[in-house]
Amino acid sequence: MILFYQFIYYICVMTESTRHIKRRHRIMDQIAKRTNIDDRVIEAMKRVPRQLFVSAKYEHMAYNDRPLPIAAGQTISQIYTVAMQTNLLKLQEGASVLEIGTGCGYQTAVLCELGYRVYSIERHEELYHIAQKNINSLGYSALLVYGDGFEGLPQYAPFDGVLITCGAPQIPEELIKQLAVNGKMVAPIGQDVQEMMVIQKISEHKNKITKEGAYKFVPMLSGTVNKASVDQNI
Helix, strand or coil, rough: HHHHHHHHHHHHHHHHHHHHHHHHHHHHHHHHHHCCHHHHHHHHHHHHCCCCCCCHHHHHHCCCCCCCHHHHHCCEEEEEHHHHHHHHHHHCCCCCCEECCCCCHHHHHHHHHCEEEEEEEEEEEHHHHHHHHHHHHCCCCCEEEEEHHHHHHHHHHCCEEEECCCCCCCCHHHHHHHHEEEEEEEECCCCCCCEEEEEEEEEEEEEEEEEEEECCCCEEECCCCCCHHHHHHH
């Protein structure tokens, strides 16, 4: 699977500017030098063209290590944050991962590059369609769903990992239920400022929680937002 994505990457490189490639490699090398993030994650992110996941207005800022605006009032996460969350999963190729908050699909693509079987939920219909287009155009294979992230995808459970890309007010128990035993959830938990947590499911009745520092994410909200209702409010 990874070899397939590498083949797609080389095809993209043929049409991608040298400037973008150099900037992407530079920022990932910088992150690698100042962190203990696994080389697998660094190399995977060197193959994902972040500029294709933002609008033309922000393309020149794609490799600034900061969040950037995307559709539906949301953001694409800081490059370091994507690397850090992905690294905390510490899963093997072929593992199943449920992502909550597809956004524009950038984090989804990184998970695919690592050879994971990726399932992803987005509550904004507009973003769901954008992410689907982005993922398809780059040749990735992931199951994207327009729905409520708090509900998860019980029909595809159990998952080896759950990665939440928005700030949950508390640990989502329904998503813990959908974790396999020994599986891990990586999630920012809290209201205004969140604590990044790794919740490992030791058994059906016991979890081990480690804390990985403070972060600030857009909030994780219940329900869905369809594009028609947004357009009517403009």
